[in-house]
Amino acid sequence: MNDGCPRVLVVVGDDTGRQGWCTALGAAGFLPEGVDGPPAAILAARRAGAPPPALMAVEAGLKGMGPVLLARALRSLPGMGGLPLLLLGAGAPAGLERSASADTPAVAGAAARGLLAASASGVAAAPGAQSEQPVLDPAVVARVRAYGEPMFQQLVGQYLDELPQRLAQIEQALGRGDLKGGGGIAHALKGSSGSLGMGRLWQACGTLEKECREGRDGLPALAAVRTQAEAAATAMRAVLAAPPAGA
Amino acid sequence: MASILVVDDDMVVRELVAAHLRARGFAVVDAPDGRAAQQMLESRRIDLVVLDLEMPLMDGHQLLRWLRAEQPLVRAVVLTGSSSVQEALACLRAGAFAFVTKPLVDMAALDRAVDLAVQVIATWHDQLGFVRRRRLGALL
Numbered sequence: 347m348n349d350g351c352p353r354v355l356v357v358v359g360d361d362t363g364r365q366g367w368c369t370a371l372g373a374a375g376f377l378p379e380g381v382d383g384p385p386a387a388i389l390a391a392r393r394a395g396a397p398p399p400a401l402m403a404v405e406a407g408l409k410g411m412g413p414v415l416l417a418r419a420l421r422s423l424p425g426m427g428g429l430p431l432l433l434l435g436a437g438a439p440a441g442l443e444r445s446a447s448a449d450t451p452a453v454a455g456a457a458a459r460g461l462l463a464a465s466a467s468g469v470a471a472a473p474g475a476q477s478e479q480p481v482l483d484p485a486v487v488a489r490v491r492a493y494g495e496p497m498f499q500q501l502v503g504q505y506l507d508e509l510p511q512r513l514a515q516i517e518q519a520l521g522r523g524d525l526k527g528g529g530g531i532a533h534a535l536k537g538s539s540g541s542l543g544m545g546r547l548w549q550a551c552g553t554l555e556k557e558c559r560e561g562r563d564g565l566p567a568l569a570a571v572r573t574q575a576e577a578a579a580t581a582m583r584a585v586l587a588a589p590p591a592g593a
Numbered sequence: 594m595a596s597i598l599v600v601d602d603d604m605v606v607r608e609l610v611a612a613h614l615r616a617r618g619f620a621v622v623d624a625p626d627g628r629a630a631q632q633m634l635e636s637r638r639i640d641l642v643v644l645d646l647e648m649p650l651m652d653g654h655q656l657l658r659w660l661r662a663e664q665p666l667v668r669a670v671v672l673t674g675s676s677s678v679q680e681a682l683a684c685l686r687a688g689a690f691a692f693v694t695k696p697l698v699d700m701a702a703l704d705r706a707v708d709l710a711v712q713v714i715a716t717w718h719d720q721l722g723f724v725r726r727r728r729l730g731a732l733l
Binding site: 401406413414430431432433483485486489490493494497501504505530533534536537538539540541542543545548552 | 601602603604608609612616645647674681685686692695697698699700705706709712
């Protein structure tokens with residue numbers, strides 16, 4: 347079915363994980379070949395008659411040789427000097443099989459998200475439903491706050507000050523039909539919101555960015571962004587007003 | 594300890610990543626775009642660049658190409674909100690060491706990429722030192 351697609355060596359020790367990544371990469375347009383470790387990977391890469399692999403996807407926590415040494419060994423083989431290395435997250439990309447038949451772009455996105463994802467649950471959570479995301483993730487807030495209270499106050503304060511202006515800029519861009527500009531601001535807002543633990547706002551910005559990229563009217567998605575921005579800002583202001591744990 | 598340059602036009606992400614890496618003991622500097630990053634790379638020793646893709650003046654793809662041509666020993670970890678396999682491959686083919694997607698809900702993925710890159714850099718420096726010592730030995 348994937349004849350003519352670029353061949354990818356999937357090196358994952360665990361059977362379930364390997365199968366999951368093969369499914370995900372197959373759905374993303376590759377011809378995956380799963381192997382359980384470095385010796386099998388080297389044999390597969392050198393197999394006579396097979397096209398040279400276009401990519402090696404290696405489990406980040408691969409036992410024994412490790413992904414870096416394996417990459418070096420494979421790249422030393424004739425004709426494979428520039429073979430790219432994808433580092434895969436631990437475990438199986440749970441939930442991908444279900445989405446594979448229904449939504450290939452979602453699988454591609456999720457697979458990319460898992461390239462260096464910390465865990466299988468992180469991979470599964472990325473394309474999940476909006477309700478699964480928190481308005482404000484307390485674990486993320488605690489981590490950011492741990493870098494120092496003055497920095498936290500300054501960073502979040504500036505983010506909240508700039509938020510109305512960024513939303514207005516998106517609206518203005520969409521109003522004049524500048525989908526690229528609107529999508530670009532939504533993309534930037536997505537990055538900072540997500541990094542501060544504002545999961546639903548991150549997801550709403552992602553939807554708006556996608557609408558803009560695909561040339562659709564982004565105003566309904568912008569309304570959702572505004573709603574989530576309001577909720578996230580309210581939650582974050584409450585956090586700012588409260589003293590940090592242990593203070 | 595490796596020196597790291599964080600390049601992102603988003604102040605929140607840039608400051609958070611820089612603070613996290615500093616807390617881990619790395620020497621960290623930062624820049625808001627590719628052009629400013631280029632100037633820093635030309636004026637001081639940087640081992641690793643953590644860079645965003647979508648940036649003004651000079652974007653991440655341009656910076657990756659410049660690094661490959663001008664500073665091939667510097668490793669690059671791409672940190673981006675674009676999560677497609679095709680984008681990841683394009684970056685890896687352009688010379689990126691790793692591709693990590695935002696949001697940084699936890700820093701484990703970034704840490705893993707940085708640690709692997711630092712491991713490779715250290716090995717490379719060891720090899721360089723070995724070659725220099727051998728050459729020096731031959732001269733003496």
